[in-house]
Amino acid sequence: MLYFIGLGLSINHLTLEAIDALRNADKVYIDTYTNIVPDFSLDKLVGLVGEEKEFVMAKRELLEGKNIYYIVEEASKKNIAILVPGDPFIATTHDAIRVEALRRGVKIRVVNGLSIYSLAPSRTGLQAYRFGKTVTLVYPDYFKPYSTIETIYDNLDRNLHTLLLLDLKIEENKAMTIPEAIDILIELDERRVLENIIGVGLAQLGSSMEKIVADRLADLKKYAYPSPPHSIIIVAKPHPVELDNLYYVCGLPEHLYRRYSVSKTYP
Numbered sequence: 533m534l535y536f537i538g539l540g541l542s543i544n545h546l547t548l549e550a551i552d553a554l555r556n557a558d559k560v561y562i563d564t565y566t567n568i569v570p571d572f573s574l575d576k577l578v579g580l581v582g583e584e585k586e587f588v589m590a591k592r593e594l595l596e597g598k599n600i601y602y603i604v605e606e607a608s609k610k611n612i613a614i615l616v617p618g619d620p621f622i623a624t625t626h627d628a629i630r631v632e633a634l635r636r637g638v639k640i641r642v643v644n645g646l647s648i649y650s651l652a653p654s655r656t657g658l659q660a661y662r663f664g665k666t667v668t669l670v671y672p673d674y675f676k677p678y679s680t681i682e683t684i685y686d687n688l689d690r691n692l693h694t695l696l697l698l699d700l701k702i703e704e705n706k707a708m709t710i711p712e713a714i715d716i717l718i719e720l721d722e723r724r725v726l727e728n729i730i731g732v733g734l735a736q737l738g739s740s741m742e743k744i745v746a747d748r749l750a751d752l753k754k755y756a757y758p759s760p761p762h763s764i765i766i767v768a769k770p771h772p773v774e775l776d777n778l779y780y781v782c783g784l785p786e787h788l789y790r791r792y793s794v795s796k797t798y799p
């Protein structure tokens with residue numbers, strides 16, 4: 533059996549179903565590269581699921597490429613678990629392992645986990661059905677990420693919010709921060725609309741250090757955030773209830789709350 537288990541965004545998000553599946557596993561691969569879970573502790577995990585099994589802190593190379601065949605082979609003989617931050621199949625590359633297991637006739641089980649995709653709308657009060665395509669902003673090391681800006685423009689043109697995930701290169705010790713992302717966005721913004729639009733900065737969502745702040749996108753740079761993971765929501769024209777949530781839940785400054793309570797134009 534091959535288990536794909538979501539950890540959630542904090543070790544405290546592990547569900548009873550996840551703990552049960554982990555207890556059944558002979559070997560647990562812990563995905564260490566698709567996200568950062570700041571409060572993750574192997575000792576705490578072992579305490580919850582028992583130590584009589586093998587734990588492997590897995591880098592990208594262990595869960596991708598030809599190693600997929602090795603893991604599926606193992607899972608044809610033993611109970612193997614892959615523990616993934618967030619939800620195991622949201623914004624990860626683990627589908628290739630699932631498909632290979634099913635192709636080989638190896639049984640699989642998916643245990644879902646709390647994801648940035650559900651916490652972002654839920655924690656901010658922005659309505660889930662008003663989000664357009666999610667996009668990741670990558671470091672402009674090799675090319676400028678114009679396609680990311682195009683996606684944000686497309687969403688704004690359809691009056692939809694954008695959940696912007698920020699680049700993680702964990703194996704290079706790099707994780708994009710909200711201020712870094714804003715510099716990149718403003719530099720690439722040919723329409724010159726983004727700096728005045730409302731943005732919501734999300735840092736370590738779901739952990740005890742969680743920070744959520746709403747302001748003009750350009751002004752999100754002036755806040756202090758705990759270390760990554762960070763994301764940003766680019767907010768389309770907010771509905772009245774969303775505007776209330778931006779003010780009361782996310783700390784939108786009062787002058788912006790008042791302005792958008794009466795203004796017909798946005799931003």
Ligand SMILES: C[S@@+](CC[C@H](N)C(=O)[O-])C[C@H]1O[C@@H](n2cnc3c(N)ncnc32)[C@H](O)[C@@H]1O
Pocket residue numbers: 541566567568617618619620621622623624646647648649696697698699700734735736737738739761762763
């Ligand atoms: C590749 S995605 C993986 C998503 C994960 N599988 C899930 O279901 O949440 C990782 C990106 O999600 C965002 N993210 C993940 N956890 C977060 C958190 N706790 N707070 C803010 N952003 C987060 C960051 O932008 C990070 O770079």
